[in-house]
Amino acid sequence: MICSACFAQDGKKAKYIFLFVGDGMGIAHVTLTEAYLADKAGKTGSEYLSFSKFPYTGFVTTYSASHFTTCSSASGTAFSTGYKTKNHMLGIAPDSITKLKSVSYKLKEKGFKIGVSSNVAVNHATPAAFYANNISRTAYYEIGLQLWQSGFDFFGGGSFMQDKGKAKDMQSLEEITGNNGYAVTRGVKEINDISANVSKVVAFFNENDEIQNLSYSINRKQGEAKLSDILEAEIKFLKAREDRGFFIMAEGGIIDWCAHDNDAAGTVKEVIDLSEAVQVAVDFYNEHPDETLIIVTADHETGGITLARTGGGKQGFASLDGQAASVGVLDKENGRAICDSINNAAGVGFSTKGHTGIVVPLYAIGAGAELFTGKFDNTDIPRKIMKAAGFEF
Numbered sequence: 441m442i443c444s445a446c447f448a449q450d451g452k453k454a455k456y457i458f459l460f461v462g463d464g465m466g467i468a469h470v471t472l473t474e475a476y477l478a479d480k481a482g483k484t485g486s487e488y489l490s491f492s493k494f495p496y497t498g499f500v501t502t503y504s505a506s507h508f509t510t511c512s513s514a515s516g517t518a519f520s521t522g523y524k525t526k527n528h529m530l531g532i533a534p535d536s537i538t539k540l541k542s543v544s545y546k547l548k549e550k551g552f553k554i555g556v557s558s559n560v561a562v563n564h565a566t567p568a569a570f571y572a573n574n575i576s577r578t579a580y581y582e583i584g585l586q587l588w589q590s591g592f593d594f595f596g597g598g599s600f601m602q603d604k605g606k607a608k609d610m611q612s613l614e615e616i617t618g619n620n621g622y623a624v625t626r627g628v629k630e631i632n633d634i635s636a637n638v639s640k641v642v643a644f645f646n647e648n649d650e651i652q653n654l655s656y657s658i659n660r661k662q663g664e665a666k667l668s669d670i671l672e673a674e675i676k677f678l679k680a681r682e683d684r685g686f687f688i689m690a691e692g693g694i695i696d697w698c699a700h701d702n703d704a705a706g707t708v709k710e711v712i713d714l715s716e717a718v719q720v721a722v723d724f725y726n727e728h729p730d731e732t733l734i735i736v737t738a739d740h741e742t743g744g745i746t747l748a749r750t751g752g753g754k755q756g757f758a759s760l761d762g763q764a765a766s767v768g769v770l771d772k773e774n775g776r777a778i779c780d781s782i783n784n785a786a787g788v789g790f791s792t793k794g795h796t797g798i799v800v801p802l803y804a805i806g807a808g809a810e811l812f813t814g815k816f817d818n819t820d821i822p823r824k825i826m827k828a829a830g831f832e833f
């Protein structure tokens with residue numbers, strides 16, 4: 441049903457909706473990346489990312505039903521279903537029984553094509569929050585089985601975690617998905633060359649099945665896929681098959697991992713990757729400005745990042761370029777020391793190896809973007825998305 445009272449204020453309904461989630465991306469991660477880009481350009485200050493000058497911004501509270509500091513599955517549940525749950529639960533209410541319905545299913549019922557994507561495994565917490573229900577975010581096999589059952593049109597990212605179950609004695613998730621109406625592709629070329637007859641696809645972009653995520657940006661070799669490659673394929677696939685619109689959720693999942701590692705150089709490179717992926721959506725928006733809504737936010741902050749000047753020195757953000765690889769890949773003996781000294785040289789501090797409960801920023805542009813301003817809760821996000829599209833929640 442179309443709700444006439446629910447239209448976005450300017451009357452334009454969102455037909456093409458992008459929700460980007462920078463996992464763990466707080467305001468300091470964005471500020472640091474902007475300062476790094478400015479420093480590289482020889483300036484002290486701030487260079488905009490693709491999304492940081494969007495006209496509407498908000499602050500989003502992220503606490504879960506069980507903890508002030510949330511995890512990705514509880515937060516993912518909140519901004520996919522509009523209801524809070526306990527940490528580690530996915531698409532299930534705090535009573536451990538009631539299944540919560542994601543906005544992706546609601547939009548599918550309205551005729552939207554649905555895309556769910558990430559640069560980590562397709563059955564990791566944030567993408568899974570848009571199609572699965574499980575009391576545990578780490579039940580990767582059971583979550584993976586729910587992927588094809590969703591009937592969504594496009595999945596893109598790293599291949600299944602625990603493809604054959606924890607004990608590796610189950611039928612392959614990839615095989616089951618392929619037997620249930622999905623084409624499964626590998627790499628950028630295969631998905632972009634896919635036949636027009638294929639209606640549903642799972643596109644894997646990781647280099648091999650040993651590691652179920654795309655390469656960290658800071659470690660990426662020439663020719664390896666990145667999040668913007670997924671976005672390009674995803675938009676192309678869905679646009680060719682939609683007549684009533686599409687909804688894309690895309691996660692930059694490795695920002696969180698680099699911040700957990702207190703690796704400022706790695707974190708900045710991941711935020712840049714997300715920015716490039718958002719730019720692909722901005723290019724689409726520029727072709728369809730009246731019907732496109734782009735939202736960029738985070739599930740929580742990770743690392744408790746601060747940009748603090750200690751002593752009298754200049755903060756040399758560009759010194760982050762001195763780090764050749766992520767801290768986990770650097771020499772085991774002294775990688776931590778190298779990373780810490782580069783963090784110090786850049787003036788980047790971390791207060792935790794975990795998440796924090798601080799509000800996260802949200803940036804929006806396009807049809808209905810004016811709904812996403814001020815301070816609100818992460819459970820408001822799917823409600824505002826439905827309103828922007830002209831539907832009751």
Ligand SMILES: [Zn+2]
Pocket residue numbers: 464512696697700742795
């Ligand atoms: Zn995390």
